[in-house]
Amino acid sequence: MTHQTTCCYCGVGCGIVVKQEPNGRLTVEGDKQHPSNRGMLCSKGMNLQYTVMDQSDRLLYPQMRLNRNMPKQRVSWDAALERTAAVFKTFIQKYGPDSVAFYVSGQCLTEEYYLVNKLIKGFIGSNNIDTNSRLCMSSAVVGYKLSLGEDSVPVCYDDIEEADVFLVQGANPAWCHPILWRRIEAHKAANPNVKIICVDPRRTDTARSSDLHLPIRPGTDIVLNNAIGRLMIENGDIDLDFITNHADGFVAYSEQIMQRTVDEAAAICGISADSIQQAADWIGRSKGFLSLWTMGLNQSVIGVNKNLAIINLHLITGRIGKPATAHFP
């Protein structure tokens, strides 16, 4: 038996083909037809079958206890489900649908999200459902709504092979999104003029294989990105046609970012002004500019503004909505 599905570990979303042999043994391989990974898998995806087959520390049947002081005992699935439903029912009857909630995993597949949302919203009648996806992505969602009007990421994986400048900020894709990073590395190997800028206080594997590492002080991303924006405006590396026809608020943005000199920004970020200038030159003169970021920007009390600061670089240069140009949280 063969199933095509998706690796559940990270946002790259690699396609996998799972085969079950007659003896029940599973094998996993990359889906050659899948647009994300084209058959490749990283070590996490490659070993997915062991998490299913290894039963040494796996919960194989429901266990229940009537109160916290009693030991858990094995029960049938029917007994476990009936008890769960009965507890839900008691609370809903007594206190209403908003007295119950679901907290589910960001590792669920789309179909599982659909089912659990249908259950809590469509059947129970409550909005009380959340996942760890909110912790990861809510800053980006609000950043997109504020800047573009909707939470929609205007990028596709094929843009990787078209871009010539990559800005990786608050992310370590060499470890955390390996297949995506392999694609960027392969693209750079085939096109040595491709430039990778990595913004990260740590010297990560991503930073090590970048052309320019900006080890800023933690939390100073907005200062850095606004300084890059300032330099691109001063150098004339912006797209006035795009700004005039498709963007609002450019004057207010310029006034804001001109309030701080690049030297001041460099001092706040703890890096040289020359390195900021280098980043601005590469981004401003790029043919295709892709920015990638993850939790270094998103998991922050000013995460929305960090998202806006990076999206603004795309808006002032018109590097958006065209092949090879996009922001990619």
Ligand code: SF4
């Ligand atoms: S990069 Fe690795 S962990 Fe992420 S989806 Fe692909 S195989 Fe899974």
